[in-house]
Amino acid sequence: MTPQERIAELTDRLNYYTHQYYQNSVSEVDDFTFDQLLAELAELEKQYPEFRYPESPTTRVGGTISKEFATVYHRFPMLSLGNTYSEEDLIEFDKRVQKGLNGQAYEYICELKFDGVALSMTYENGLLVQGATRGDGIRGDDITNNIRTIRTVPLRVGQVAGSGEQGARNGEKSKGQVAIDFGAEIPLAPSSELPALFEVRGEGFLPLAEFERINKEREDIGEPLLANPRNAASGTFKQQDSGAVAKRRLDCYVYSFLSDQEVFKTHEESLIAMKQWGFNVSQTWQKCADIQDVMRYINQWEEKRFTLPLGTDGIVIKVNRYDQQRELGYTAKSPRWAISFKYKALAASTVLTGIRYQVGRTGSVTPVALLTPVLLAGTTVKRASLHNANEIERLGVRLYDTVFVEKGGEIIPKITGVDLNRRTDQSQPIIYPTTCPACGTPLIRKEGEANHYCPNERGCPPQRQTRFEHFIQRRAMNIESLGEGKIEMLIDKGLVETPADLYSLTSEQLLGLEKVFLDRDGGPEEIGKKRVVSFREKTVENILTAIERSKAQPFQNVLFALGIRYVGNTTAEKLADYFGSMDAIMKASQEELLAVPDTGPRIAESVVAWFADDYNRVFVEQLRTAGLQFEGEKKVVEREGDALAGKTFLYTGTFANFSREELENRIEANGGRLLSGISKKLNYLIVGENAGPSKVDKAQKLNVPMIGEDEFLAMLEV
Incomplete structure (x- = not known):
């Protein structure tokens, strides 16, 4: 052979x-x-x-390492569904469907709503060519290499x-x-039924057994435990090393088929065919003749869902026939032919044994309730957020009270009340601290805000620590190999004061550093556990390489890494696109900042105040000296004319004559300017096929003119 x-x-x-x-x-x-x-x-x-x-x-x-994920624009927007927790709302939904279909007979398909990460997978000529996250529904991250590691996702169909x-x-x-x-044949529908290009959507998840396995391994080596399967799955899909992703046995249930061609008449047909083609389709779905049948399905799975190998947080109800789905259409945010029923949060009672106060990057002090461990929705709950002093007062909770704990959407633990019948003489009032639990600085509480803040932003250890953690994260400078423990050690040893100091570190300074950390914040069984963090030769090499590579991170990442209050990743991207350079933003007035789409007074005031601080300006200059990117990439577009001079544009959807990049180039080549969002400053919204409903809706509300592809081409010919 x-x-x-x-x-x-x-x-x-x-x-x-x-x-x-x-x-x-x-x-x-x-x-x-x-x-x-x-x-x-x-x-x-x-x-x-x-x-x-x-x-x-x-x-x-796996084995492929990507330094950043490319952006994918969805051919079909990944819209969210309307949610309800009540049967009354479902009956009203059914009435709307009945009215919208003018008395036609219709059926529903009910499917479990799995608790994971929404994924889109595109197949061309039967081969998997692209996998993406949902992102904002219009665009997501290209995670094809990570999706390939899921063994239940066919590479060819x-x-x-x-x-x-x-x-x-x-x-x-x-x-x-x-x-x-080699045995029984795999049944597949004839290949002629498959369009040359189609897309399937599904839920990527970490099975509960795999989640427990990973946490057991992490516990054995003294690493922090993963919070829950959904967050673990989300974090895994964001890994840029597909080899690491492959080590976590992710899975995926497929629930939707999309194509420009009409391949199926009903959703039921698509589920059956996808299963035949080798996709992993959960067999928990059911066709329901009417809304009463839907109710029976919901009641059937209320407790039965906990026997499944993954988390669920509700039921998705869809009109079965695709022609009826098209007839019912969409609202600005969601389809009229589908709705999500969510089960009410599960609750348990346990004892509040203590309060730990966490200090965040911006100085916000958050109380965290320490609880006697209790099993809730398949996971052990040891902590719950109390948010702020107002919430403690509202609940009337005291130390050693028996409290009710819920997991909203079966994910985030929260205290919802106190069992006063079980309050004992041991209960004690919770006295909110007046000084920072980390550095002793008197706390402040700004007018109109619920949170207390530590104003010692440069000297407070947790604030310094979390500023570094923010700076090195993937969406910021993406410095691999530097984790929480290593940063804490660098600060303790006096090797770094601000993140800018990372760029002057040498191997001689780092080699041989070691520290033993003790867990002081966990439950009784966790306190005292040891974790050793050390700088060995290979670790140091990886860290210094990652620091050097971070100098190539784009300007918008650098801006986000600064940690300006209220400037998240999306806002940083819009500011970078609008102003083009760090110097321009540093000089911008509040009025100029307010001209940026979706930038309100709070953001504008925060940006101006941050750059007005001499300490921050020195920090920025240190980053400039280190060689970070302080300007956005300048596209060189050959000028065609001035047909669009003085006009601003934004687009949504897909176009017959242009890719998105080609459309942008034509706008700029003819004197037009692209905006990053819809505002009153926008002259035209170019609307293509499968346009995003949120943009269209906002344009209508602001009376922004909307034009099609043909109208845009006509403008170029003037």
Whole structure:
């Protein structure tokens, strides 16, 4: 057998074994044999890369490291659904559907609402070519390499290895069937039913068993535990090392099929077909004849959902027929043909044993309730947020009270009340501190704000620590290998005072540093646990390399990294786009800042005040000296004319004659200017296919003229 033939055989065989295991729950070989075959294939592909197939199972192992995720614009907006917690609202929803369909007969499809991360996966000629996060619904992050690591996501559908342009490899292939001689065939719909380009959507999640496994490992090595499966899944998908992603056994349930062609008449048909094509479709869905049938489904799963291998937070109800979905249409925010029913938050009672006060990056002091551990919605709750002094007063809670704890949406623990019948003589009033629990500085409380603040922003240890953590995060300077413990050590050793000092660190300063950390904030079983943080040769090399690479982070990331109050990632992007340079923002007045879309007085005042502070200006100049990016990328666009001179534009949707980049270039080449958001300063909103409803709605409210692609082309010809 030639190497090419062996690669083909191994590719088919391993994909078949994977399908049998993950789709049919049949294990035809043991793990050792599978791993041996996979290792053999990887070695052959390394020697003969020209024979590697796009759907090779070795692509699931990961190993690709991306320094940043590219932005993906969704061909079809990923809208949110309207939510309800009451049966009365569902009945009203049903009445609206009935009215909108003018008496037509209709059915619903009910599906469990899984608690994970919304994903979009695009297939071209049967191959997975792109995977993306939901993002803001219009654009998301390209996480294709991370999605490839999910073994239940097919790399090829409709045709499999051995068919089509690559030629049959293992026997004759009948239409609609996989040509594999290793056992039962995998049923697939005929490939003619598949459009050349289509998209599926689903929920990426971390199974509960995998979540527990990871936390057990982290506990054994003294690392902080992950909060919950949803946040763990979200954080994993954001990892830029797909090799690390592959080590966490993520999964995905697919629930939606999208195409420019009409492939199916009903949602039911699409679910059945996607399952046949090899997608992981949860078999918990049900067709319901009427709203009473929907209610029965909801009641059936209220407790039964806790037997599933993943978290759920409700039920999604959709009109089954696609022509009726189109007839019902959309509101500005959500479809009229679907709604999400959420189960009421689960509650438990436990004892409040103490209060720990956390100091955040901006000096905000937040009380955290320490609780006797209690099981709630499948996880052990040991802490709950009390938000601020007002919330403590509103609840009337005291130390050693028995309190009611809920997980809103089954995720975030919160105290909702006190069981006064169980209050004992041991209960004590909670005295809110008047000085910072970290540095002793008297706290202040600004008029109109609920939170207390520590004003010692430069000397307060937690504020200094969290400013560094903010600076190094992925959306800011993205400095890998520097974590909480290492930053704390650098501060304690006097090696850094501000994040700018990171850029003058040397290997001689770092090598050999070590510190033992004791957990003082956890529950009784956690306090006293040791965690060793050290700077070894490879660690130091990675840190210094990451610091040097961070100098290439774009200007908007640098602006966000400064940590200006109220300037989040999105605001930093808009300010960077509008002003173009750090110097321009430093000189900007409040009035000039208010001209930036979605920038209100609070943000404008904060930016002006931050740059007016001499300490901050010195910090900025240190970053400039270090070589960080202080200007946005300047696009060089060849001038075509002045047809659009003095006019501002924004666009939404997709266009027949332009890609988004081409459209932007044509606007600027003809003297126009692009805005980053809709405001009264916008002259035209160019509306394409699958336009974002939020932009259209806001443009209508502000009376911004909306034009189509043809009208825009006509403007260029003037």
